[in-house]
Amino acid sequence: MKLAMVGFGQAGGKILDKFLEYDRRNGSDIVRAALAVNTAKADLVGLENVPEENRVLIGQSRVKGHGVGADNELGSEVAEEDIDELVAAMDDVPAHEVDAFLIIAGLGGGSGSGGGPVLARHLKRIYTEPVYALGILPSADEGGIYTLNAARSFETYVRECDHLLVFDNDAWRRSGESVQAGYDGINEEIVTRFGLLFGAGEVERGGEVAESVVDSSEIINTLAGGGVSTVGYASETIERQDAGLLSRLRGNGASDDLDAAKTTNRITSLVRKAALGRLTLPCEIEGTERALLVLSGPSHYLNRKGIERGRKWLEEQTGSMEVRGGDYPIRDADFVAAVVLLAGVTNVPRIKELQRVAIETRENIEEIRAGSDANLQELIADEEDELEPLF
Numbered sequence: 001m002k003l004a005m006v007g008f009g010q011a012g013g014k015i016l017d018k019f020l021e022y023d024r025r026n027g028s029d030i031v032r033a034a035l036a037v038n039t040a041k042a043d044l045v046g047l048e049n050v051p052e053e054n055r056v057l058i059g060q061s062r063v064k065g066h067g068v069g070a071d072n073e074l075g076s077e078v079a080e081e082d083i084d085e086l087v088a089a090m091d092d093v094p095a096h097e098v099d100a101f102l103i104i105a106g107l108g109g110g111s112g113s114g115g116g117p118v119l120a121r122h123l124k125r126i127y128t129e130p131v132y133a134l135g136i137l138p139s140a141d142e143g144g145i146y147t148l149n150a151a152r153s154f155e156t157y158v159r160e161c162d163h164l165l166v167f168d169n170d171a172w173r174r175s176g177e178s179v180q181a182g183y184d185g186i187n188e189e190i191v192t193r194f195g196l197l198f199g200a201g202e203v204e205r206g207g208e209v210a211e212s213v214v215d216s217s218e219i220i221n222t223l224a225g226g227g228v229s230t231v232g233y234a235s236e237t238i239e240r241q242d243a244g245l246l247s248r249l250r251g252n253g254a255s256d257d258l259d260a261a262k263t264t265n266r267i268t269s270l271v272r273k274a275a276l277g278r279l280t281l282p283c284e285i286e287g288t289e290r291a292l293l294v295l296s297g298p299s300h301y302l303n304r305k306g307i308e309r310g311r312k313w314l315e316e317q318t319g320s321m322e323v324r325g326g327d328y329p330i331r332d333a334d335f336v337a338a339v340v341l342l343a344g345v346t347n348v349p350r351i352k353e354l355q356r357v358a359i360e361t362r363e364n365i366e367e368i369r370a371g372s373d374a375n376l377q378e379l380i381a382d383e384e385d386e387l388e389p390l391f
């Protein structure tokens, strides 16, 4: 699948940067256009793979290149004010060559959290291709304001985009790691999952012919109808052997059958691990509206039977009648991997908790503000109110 990607804000920019690196490393050619947008100049300068001419600084007249300081209402305002510049920056995107737009942003901050949905609204107005977003939820220990931002931004993204894919930092943080090292590792996990998912629509990679290939239209159909998605992933390292040599050495059908059974079992077990293991957004998978299963690896490690079984198992687990599935063969891969896209999930306790903390945070903020006004008045006024200000 070919995407026009927009990294909005610091997290969005860094993840976009990683996607470009992933594309180069794997020759997957997913990112047809890359644009990094920010209100903070320093964040744009720090990017390594996004070409300089594809970096757009917005809100200069308001925040002078210093960022919006986790104020996502301000993030929305400056994006709206500079929307012409943003849309003009997208003019060079060969829309006929891309299957969809993907806006990537941290929902806890200000720029990407507030500005991303504004851009989504305008892209939807101008282009016929779907506009998706990949939203990163803040980890719970980042504090109330990030949670409040994320809860409001989440709601806005779902409304403004054709689909919101979610990654929850909270489910992926590891204790004892520096924030930066932590993010590097997390960002790698993000591009591995979404890289395989979006790479699936591109049959050419490594010249492999898929038995039942996943086309970009299947990704689009799975994401159609809006809502929120989560992604599961599991992989197994394999000993690389030459398929031609193997089949010549085998020479009889019995071991072929044995291998086929092993391949099928490996696939079904990977599908289970992917769906029941750690999802990008932890949730109950029962009740998922639509799902897509992508199996990746060298083609002789993939078979139709395994994918069919995996698909059926997913149907049972999710209760969905719309489970698609197929191959994404990669000739030189030293792994077999299953990626499960669960679209239209609604039983997500993490989001309910995020909203609960957000409301609590807002009430606390209002209480503290009201209290601090009264406290300040008490501080500056003398007891008998005998002193008066100068003017």
Ligand SMILES: Nc1nc2c(ncn2[C@@H]2O[C@H](COP(=O)(O)OP(=O)(O)OP(=O)(O)O)[C@@H](O)[C@H]2O)c(=O)[nH]1
Pocket (backbone or CB within 6 Å): 008, 009, 010, 011, 012, 014, 015, 038, 039, 040, 043, 067, 068, 069, 070, 071, 105, 106, 107, 108, 109, 110, 111, 112, 113, 136, 137, 138, 139, 142, 146, 169, 183, 184, 186, 187
């Ligand atoms: N996964 C991941 N999350 C990140 C990364 N950097 C920041 N975040 C998350 O994104 C949130 C903050 O978003 P940023 O992207 O830094 O904010 P911004 O959009 O640049 O907005 P301002 O800094 O307020 O102008 C944080 O609360 C983190 O949860 C990253 O490299 N990877």
